[in-house]
Amino acid sequence: MPLSASTLVLRAKQLEIEAVRLMASRVELADLIGQLIHALQRERGASSIFLASGGQRLAQERQTAMGEAVHIASRLDERFASQLEAGQTGQTGTASMVSLMAWVQLDLATLPALRHSIDQCQTTAHDAVAAFSRLIAALLELIFHLADVAMYPGIARPLVAFVYLVQGKEAAGQERAVGAQMFASGTCAGTAQQRVQQLVEAQQRSFQMFERFADPTLLAAWRQRQASAAVAVQDGMRRTLLTTPPGAALVHDDSEKWFEVCSEVITGMWTLEMQVVQDLRKACEAQIQRSQADLQDSAGLLRQLLDNPPPHTHAVERFFDVAEQPAAAPVLPGMPDAANGPADVHATTVTSLERLLRQQSARLAQTEVELDAARRALKERKVIERAKNALMARMGLSEDAAFRALQKASMDNNRRLADIAEATLSLTGLALPPQDDDRHQD
Incomplete structure (x- = not known):
């Protein structure tokens, strides 16, 4: 079914x-x-x-x-x-x-x-x-x-x-x-x-x-x-x-x-x-x-749609009803018909749908920037951590020295730290020479 x-x-x-x-x-x-x-x-x-x-x-x-x-x-x-x-x-x-x-x-x-x-x-x-x-x-x-x-x-x-x-x-x-x-x-x-x-x-x-x-x-x-x-x-x-x-x-x-x-x-x-x-x-x-409130509203809207079909549906049903003599072919709501001229359509259902869509769009627009900032912060943390680990493994730097190297490259090139980290991960060889006092000591 x-x-x-x-x-x-x-x-x-x-x-x-x-x-x-x-x-x-x-x-x-x-x-x-x-x-x-x-x-x-x-x-x-x-x-x-x-x-x-x-x-x-x-x-x-x-x-x-x-x-x-x-x-x-x-x-x-x-x-x-x-x-x-x-x-x-x-x-x-x-x-x-x-x-x-x-x-x-x-x-x-x-x-x-x-x-x-x-x-x-x-x-x-x-x-x-x-x-x-x-x-x-x-x-x-x-x-x-x-x-x-x-x-x-x-x-x-x-x-x-x-x-x-x-x-x-x-x-x-x-x-x-x-x-x-x-x-x-x-x-x-x-x-x-x-x-x-x-x-x-x-x-x-x-x-x-x-x-x-x-x-x-x-x-x-x-x-x-x-x-x-x-x-x-x-x-x-x-x-x-x-x-x-x-x-x-x-x-x-x-x-x-x-x-x-x-x-x-x-x-x-x-x-x-x-x-x-x-x-x-x-x-x-x-x-x-x-x-849950949205769910209740959606359920109510759907019941309204089921109980009150759009006007055009009624018009089509009447047009094909053998017991009635149609005056004109049905037209979409809001369009003039031959018998009655300009129509004053009751569009409660359509208005409800439009209002729901506007509310959803407004909510999405309001939240997208904040969500993007949160996702970006988490993603950038991953990239920076991976870049630090790459520097530590390839060059023998301590964690702090690796981070300072990324920071310096960021400032020298006037680029975001996350961008420098991504560039670092894409390199097959690194051009950042380790300093003796930055090497990890146990």
């Missing part, structure tokens, strides 16, 4: 609602991943001090963070299972997203062994930080893929803001761990000092993008937190880390103070992260309600 037009129109609107509900489901998954990242960040920082101090500092803090991370990881495992079950209805996501879920599960499976080696102080603070950071990087990549499917500006913009806030917060978490390791060891290591500087710059880049997509309320809250006393104290201690000559002594006891003040700053970011999630939930629900 062939499908009717009304069935197709209604089904299209229902699919739109299902797509928004799917987006809402992915927001919940991103929230849960964000919670796990937050717990792992705290465990990483405490583990760094624990190991650098020979197991003497932050043992209880580490155990608390570890317990929270284990609990959230269990919830995430259940969520992954439900996402795969939903795959029967097409809700799992892309193949790359499922592969990232598998990668995350593999990394989570290594945590018990890592934690045991930390318990026994059988690994270094640096290696522990690197292991935690590798897992968190996979979780961040999964959040990025979840964000790459937003369809509406009310969802897309806060979701992009969420991605960059979480990314900047992770750089802040890495800075907390590296700085804690430096203070707890009592010595300023030049390589660690360089990493701190690079992490500060990474935060600046991420937070610039966050500010671009944050709504005014969120942006005001962010700037207020940036003016807090904790940020000022962190800046002072950060200057100590960055200006102390390599090999010079640092104050052991400052490790816990550094951890506490960084944790306060990161907790502020976490509060904003939860606020963005709440905004995303509201945006998804609002979009669902709008779509």
Whole structure:
């Protein structure tokens, strides 16, 4: 039996609602991943001090963070299972997203062994930080893929803001761990000092993008937190880390103070992260309600069309009715006919259709620019990251040096950074000579 037009129109609107509900489901998954990242960040920082101090500092803090991370990881495992079950209805996501879920599960499976080696102080603070950071990087990549499917500006913009806030917060978490390791060891290591500087710059880049997509309320809250006393104290201690000559002594006891003040700053970011999630939930629900209202309007319009066929249909029916004597051949609504002259056509149905089309066109025109900006930001991030990785692999640059090389090329050629990144990826050989002090050092 062939499908009717009304069935197709209604089904299209229902699919739109299902797509928004799917987006809402992915927001919940991103929230849960964000919670796990937050717990792992705290465990990483405490583990760094624990190991650098020979197991003497932050043992209880580490155990608390570890317990929270284990609990959230269990919830995430259940969520992954439900996402795969939903795959029967097409809700799992892309193949790359499922592969990232598998990668995350593999990394989570290594945590018990890592934690045991930390318990026994059988690994270094640096290696522990690197292991935690590798897992968190996979979780961040999964959040990025979840964000790459937003369809509406009310969802897309806060979701992009969420991605960059979480990314900047992770750089802040890495800075907390590296700085804690430096203070707890009592010595300023030049390589660690360089990493701190690079992490500060990474935060600046991420937070610039966050500010671009944050709504005014969120942006005001962010700037207020940036003016807090904790940020000022962190800046002072950060200057100590960055200006102390390599090999010079640092104050052991400052490790816990550094951890506490960084944790306060990161907790502020976490509060904003939860606020963005709440905004995303509201945006998804609002979009669902709008779509449901559209569905009801569409259903009413279709009933009106079925119950009140266009005037021309009536005219044709009367023309071919054997019980009637037609006065003239039927004509389209609004055209004069031979019997009655100019027609005063009641065009309620046509007007309703036109009004609906105008509303849809206006809404599309209003949202297209915002959607394009969100999509472009996500796409450019991918291109820039790939270009950085290409420079690092081909020329032995550190991540920060690779980014600076792209920035310099952008300024020298007066071209957008994303355009330079695309050009870099298209080159078979690179004309950017690495400088000795920019090479990655371990």
